[in-house]
Structure formats: structure tokens, C-alpha cells
Amino acid sequence: MFAVYAAAPSSDDPLAALTLGERPEPEVPAGFVAVTVKAASLNMHDLWTLRGVGIKAEQFPMTLGCDGAGVLADGTEVVLHSVIGDPAWSGDETLDPRRTLLTEKHQGTFADTVVVPARNALPKPAGLTFGEAACMGTAWLTAYRMLFVKSGLRPGQTMLVQGASGGVSTALIELGRAAGMRVWVTGRTEQKRALAAELGAHQTFESGARLPERVDAVFETVGKATWQHSMRALKPGGVIVVSGSTSGPDPSADLQRLFFLQLRVVGSTMGTREELADLLRFCDLAGIRPRIGAELPLERAREGFEQMLAGDTAGKIVFTR
Template sequence: MLSAFAETVDSTDPLSALRVGERPEPRPGPDRVVVTVKAAALNRHDLWSLAGVGLTAEQCPMILGCDASGVDEDGNEVIVHSVIGDPAAGGGDETLDPRRHLLSEDLQGTLATRVAVPRRNLLPKPPELDFAQAACLPTAYLTAYRMLTTRGRLPAGGAVLVQGVGGGVATAAILLAVAMGARVYATGRDGARRAAAEALGAIAVEPGARLPERVDVVVESVGAPTIAHSMKCAKPGGRIVVCGSTAGHLAEVDLRRLFFLQLELVGSTMGTRDELARLIALCVDKGVAPVVDGRYPLSRAADAFARLASGAAFGKIVVEP
């Protein structure tokens, strides 16, 4: 079957490790269901895999992709939850299972005509979302949802700052926070991105700018360049929720501000199946439609990866087998 896969890993030139070609068909198992993929969304995780972060050359060839929507063996339209883990091992939260992993790390991923996944990882796709929109939810939108709710504890009528608009998580955080009734501020590195953020319902500001108010929750995925600004923008008792460090992971933190204002510096990764179910319900109830930057056929997956690597995308990049 046609697939986009890591033939090997290359830390200096990740895209050189990508191949588009034939791979063996997935096999169903006692608790594994084969899904015909209708759409799969790209994530930074896919670029990291090609670079050898979380994936070794010995594990290759590995079909890439965490996210997907499609049709199961019984003809049901489904969304694939990409976290493979045992909730019991994580105290009711599979993201805290020490052995948890994502599709394309151990099991073959979703950038293929078909994918085999544990039955538990399938959720019904609502008719209100098309396959491309639905494929955006399991990683970026679920990450943003968990940051705002479980980890960020966004109060009703609260305020949110989203750092670095444009990427999948940042765009998702704006849409979801607006849908939750929050006042949303967003930083962007250029005028076009700030204008796009405002079109989604945010109040756009330049990076490092002072906000009209301090916020309850900061959605932080940029890292070292923005962490000081994030802490300055949080109100006393506020939460800076970190899900990534795309621009640098070694950052200095002013501990005086942290303890004096009783701030919470919180990590967050992905989300649970139950959180994904609540996210899907929120999208349907509030009419949230994920932002899709572009759609590519699987045969042009290399172009989709190049678009992702360029950093020019606004929203999610979707591959459609």
C-alpha cells in the first residue's frame, strides 16, 4: 500500500530520510482494527521522527503520522486517538503511563492507505466535521484542549495568551479558547499572522508587547524566546502551560516572579481518549472548524512535509490518501 515513511533517520537533513512508496498492508489482531485512512494531519512530531528524535534507524522503515480519520472495518466513520497507553498505569490517564507511545513510534503510523490501531483508540467522527477537519483533532487540537482545560484550568470568562500564532497548537488554542468564551491575546512575528489571528477571534499583539490585562492561562509552545514574556503576562496564581519549545528548550526562569506571584509553570503533553471525546463534542456544540493550511494527496507527501518544515503554514497540513 502507498505510504509516507522514514526509510532511516537523519539529524542534519530530516527530509532526506522521507520516502513515499509501497509498504506492507497492516494486519488486524485480537484488539487491533484496520482503518481505511481518509485524511491524516502532519505534526512537528513527524519531522522529529525523521531527525531521529524518538525514532532510531533500527526501527525503520516506519510509516509516519499520528493523526487520522477514516472508515473502520464495519463502515463506521472514525477518528483515531494517537496515544497508545494504559489508563490504569497512569492513574486513570494514559498520557502518564510510563510506557505510553504514539502511533509511528512503535506501531506503524497513519500516513498510509490503511492503518491498524487498538480498538480503544477509535472514536466516532461526527458528520459536522469533514475527514480533513477531523484528522486535525487528535494531536494539535487535543494538545491545546488539554492545555486550556485539564492543565490550565481556564475559568469561565477568563483570559488567555497564545504565544507564536501560526502553528497547529497555537491556532487550535485560539479557536478553542474563543469557543469557551475567553478573551484571547495572541502574539505573531509578522503582520499577516497577527491579522490571521484576529480573524479567528483573538486580539493580536507583537511579540513581547504588554497586554491590556494579565491572563489566567498562557499557552506556551515557543520556548526560550518567549518564556519570560509568558511569565510577565500571567496574573497572580496564573498558569503558564508548556507543550513544546520549537525555538529553544534551554530557558532562564525568574524564580522570584514564580514564587512571589504564586505562578504555576506546567507541562502538558497530548491528551486522553476521554479528553478527545470532550473536544469533539465541543467542536460540534460550538461549531469549531479546524483551520487547514493545505491538503495534499499521499503521492505528494514530500511537498506536504516541505511546507511543514518551512514554518510558513497557518493551521494544519493534511494528507489525503
């Protein structure tokens, strides 16, 4: 079958490890299902896989792609949940110490066929295209958990999204607006800020700009480059919800501000199967659709990886079959 995969880790030049070509047809163990992939979306995690982060050397070659949507053998249209836990674990699978993601232990979705545990294939709402559904399992699920499970925000409160154009950020803007939050967004360029406004942001600001007032919550995926601004943007008692650190994981903690203003810093990783099901229903009921910045056939996957590596995104990058 055709696949896009990491042949071996390449820490300094991740695209050097990117390979397009034939891979063996996957076996289907008991309790798993084969999904014919119709669409899959690109995530920063795929670049980390190419660099060899979060994956053991013996796991290569590894088919890339955490997210996807496709069809089961009986014709059922499904959306994939990429968090794969220990079968013996009960409760929130994101807390399972033995959990893994597609592309870490199990081969990913950038292929004609992907094999996943049967419970990881959820029914696709008819109102979502395969391309839209393929955006849900990582970036949109991460945003949903950050906003509705971790932040504690109520409709009418103000949220700040650091970074305007990535997959998680664009999802946060759309979900926050639909849920009745006042959504503020920072962006490095006028083009990125214009995208945020188009998606529903009430106000946009240059990165690091002084805000008109302090906010109830900040949503962080950038890390070191925006952390100081995030801390200073919060009201006393406010919360920063963190799900990534693309600019570096070692910001100044600013502990004096943290304890004196009684701020909270909350980590958030992916989401549960039940949260993905809720997200799909919410998008279907509210008519929310993910912003797809680029849709390419899988054979042109290298172009999508180049765009992500350069930071040239305007929503999700989706590969189709």
C-alpha cells in the same frame, strides 16, 4: 500499499529521510482494527521522527503520521486517538510510563491503511469532514487538555497564546473564544496575526510586545524564544501551560519572579481518549471547525513537510487519500 515514511533517521536534514513509496500491507493483531485512511494531518512530531528523536534506530523504516480519520471494514467512520498505552494500565493514559504514540512503536497514518487498538478508533461526528476530523487527535486534543484540563481558566478571564499560526495555537484560539475567554495572541508577522484575528482572537500583538495588562494564563508551545515574555505577561498567581518548545527546551527559569508572584508552570501532553471524545462533541455542538491551512494529496506530502519545516503554516496541513 502506498505510504509516506522515514527510511532512516537524519538529524541534520530531516527531509533527506522522507520517503514516498510502497510498504507491506499491515497485519492486524488480536484486539486491533484496520482503518482505511481518508485523511491525516501533519504534526511537528513527524519532523522529530525524521530526525530520529523519540524513536529507536531499529524501529525504522517508520510510516509517519500521528493523526488520522478513516473508515473501518464495516463502514464506520472513525477518528484516531494516537496515544497507545499498556493494556494493563488504568486511568489517564498520558501518565502511563509505557505509553507510546503512533510513529514511535506502531506504524503511522500516512498510508492507505493504519492498524490501531480497537479502543483508539472513536466514532467520527457526521458534522466533521474527514480532513477536519484528522486534525483532532494531536494538535486539537493537546490544545483542549491545555485549556480545559490544565489551565483552570474560567470564562471571562484573559489568555495569551504565544505564536499565532501553528496547529495547537490555532486550536487554542478557536476553543478559547468558544469557551468565553478573552483571547490575546502574539505572532511574528502581520499575516500570522491577521489569521489569529480571523479565528477569533480579541487582540493580537507582535512577538515580545508589551501587553496592555497582565493575563491570567499563557499557553506555550514555543519555549526559549518566548519564555521571558510569557513569565512577564502573567498576573500574580497566573499559570503558564506548556506543551512544547519548538525554539529550544532550555529557557531561563526566572525563579525569583516565579516564587515571588506565586506563578505556576504546568506541563501538558496530548490527552486521553475520553478527552478526545469530549473535544469531538464540543466541536460538533459548538460548530467549531479546525483551520486547515493546506490540503494536499498524500502523494504531495513532501510539499507539506517543506512548509512546516520553513514555518510557513496557516493552520493544519492535511493529507488526503
